[in-house]
Amino acid sequence: MKCRHIQITCSSGVSNVYVREGLLSHAAKFIQQKKAVIITDDNVAKLYLGDLLRSLEARGISAHPISIGVGESVKSLKTVERIYAFLHECKIKRSDCIISLGGGVAGDIAGFVAATYMRGIALAHIPTTIIAQADSSIGGKCGVNYNGIKNLIGIFYQPNLVLIDTGVLKTLSKRDFNSGMAEVIKYAALFDKEMFFALETAPYDLEEIIYKCCKLKAILVEIDEFDKRERHILNFGHTFGHGIEAASNNELTHGEAVAIGMVIASRLAEKYFFASKGTTDRLKRLLMKFSLPTSTKLDIMPHIEFDKKAEGEHINIIALKEIGRVMSISLPLDELKAFCCEVMNELCE
Ligand SMILES: NC(=O)c1ccc[n+]([C@@H]2O[C@H](COP(=O)([O-])OP(=O)(O)OC[C@H]3O[C@@H](n4cnc5c(N)ncnc54)[C@H](O)[C@@H]3O)[C@@H](O)[C@H]2O)c1
Numbered sequence: 001m002k003c004r005h006i007q008i009t010c011s012s013g014v015s016n017v018y019v020r021e022g023l024l025s026h027a028a029k030f031i032q033q034k035k036a037v038i039i040t041d042d043n044v045a046k047l048y049l050g051d052l053l054r055s056l057e058a059r060g061i062s063a064h065p066i067s068i069g070v071g072e073s074v075k076s077l078k079t080v081e082r083i084y085a086f087l088h089e090c091k092i093k094r095s096d097c098i099i100s101l102g103g104g105v106a107g108d109i110a111g112f113v114a115a116t117y118m119r120g121i122a123l124a125h126i127p128t129t130i131i132a133q134a135d136s137s138i139g140g141k142c143g144v145n146y147n148g149i150k151n152l153i154g155i156f157y158q159p160n161l162v163l164i165d166t167g168v169l170k171t172l173s174k175r176d177f178n179s180g181m182a183e184v185i186k187y188a189a190l191f192d193k194e195m196f197f198a199l200e201t202a203p204y205d206l207e208e209i210i211y212k213c214c215k216l217k218a219i220l221v222e223i224d225e226f227d228k229r230e231r232h233i234l235n236f237g238h239t240f241g242h243g244i245e246a247a248s249n250n251e252l253t254h255g256e257a258v259a260i261g262m263v264i265a266s267r268l269a270e271k272y273f274f275a276s277k278g279t280t281d282r283l284k285r286l287l288m289k290f291s292l293p294t295s296t297k298l299d300i301m302p303h304i305e306f307d308k309k310a311e312g313e314h315i316n317i318i319a320l321k322e323i324g325r326v327m328s329i330s331l332p333l334d335e336l337k338a339f340c341c342e343v344m345n346e347l348c349e
Pocket of ligand 1: 041042043044047070071072075102103104105106108128129130131132135136137138139140141142150151168169170171172173176179254255
């Protein structure tokens with residue numbers, strides 16, 4: 001079947017990414033193993049597990065599903081341990097594979113399990129949210145939260161296969177759809193002013209936009225697989241975003257927190273580092289079009305200090321020089337705190 005295709009070459013081999021509406025019911029054609037464990041969440045299982053099981057069974061692949069619950073709180077070592085026990089019970093071998101079917105939470109957990117069970121078994125992602133399709137299923141970052149800190153325990157482990165069926169996005173709640181659009185807007189704001197304009201003016205082709213985000217991420221992953229330099233750009237909105245997500249006790253979704261984080265970083269650059277005037281207002285308008293928040297009164301600083309990105313006394317912030325152009329700011333923690341408090345108060349006015 002004809003699909004959009006991206007090949008990502010990494011140290012462990014090649015990841016193949018296919019994008020096409022309706023791909024889920026043809027998933028088995030892309031799977032080479034004879035036995036698979038499917039890691040999914042309770043909501044997605046009700047909607048899409050049946051389609052995937054039918055496809056696998058029709059090709060003689062023996063499939064064993066496990067559902068992990070729902071939400072950020074299940075991204076934990078406890079869930080990982082439960083899955084290890086299930087894999088053991090199902091007698092999963094290194095020649096079998098793990099399939100994630102779900103959003104970023106299922107994908108991050110499945111990746112961690114695949115990387116560590118028997119020192120690594122094959123991994124396929126079937127992402128079902130915009131965040132997972134446009135971002136998290138690509139690039140091999142996986143892990144779990146620990147002691148209230150996002151993604152504290154993790155590893156890089158590249159999927160062999162990513163199957164993106166944009167048709168499944170139609171069942172997302174409005175809130176999850178909009179949260180995902182925050183990550184899409186991040187890619188557009190950082191790299192692609194035409195995409196940004198398309199989102200501003202609508203109608204836009206969501207499948208084309210997701211494919212473009214995947215291609216942009218694939219380029220960065222090939223250049224900097226282990227997130228040591230260039231890939232840091234994708235942290236735009238996340239240094240503050242992770243702090244906001246934690247400060248809100250996960251009341252805000254990942255995408256909502258990233259939306260606020262992008263606005264703070266952008267305003268900071270505009271106010272103190274000569275970024276182009278009007279950039280933040282344009283970013284805010286687009287985020288608001290997708291009902292995303294652009295400010296918060298939460299006290300995020302204690303959470304940023306403990307974020308693993310706080311190296312020594314300096315923090316690197318990715319921001320926008322203008323729409324489509326990136327800049328990086330390095331600030332001592334104390335200065336960042338002072339600037340940030342000022343910017344956040346202004347944004348709340
Ligand atoms: N690994 C990475 O590079 C990376 C990048 C960005 C985000 N993330 C992680 O991703 C997570 C956020 O991802 P998310 O927003 O996908 O969260 P999620 O997996 O919790 O999904 C959000 C909600 O959507 C539901 N859902 C999923 N697909 C659906 C569908 N097709 N129809 C109806 N409902 C559906 C889920 O059940 C859940 O309630 C965070 O943990 C974040 O840290 C990881």
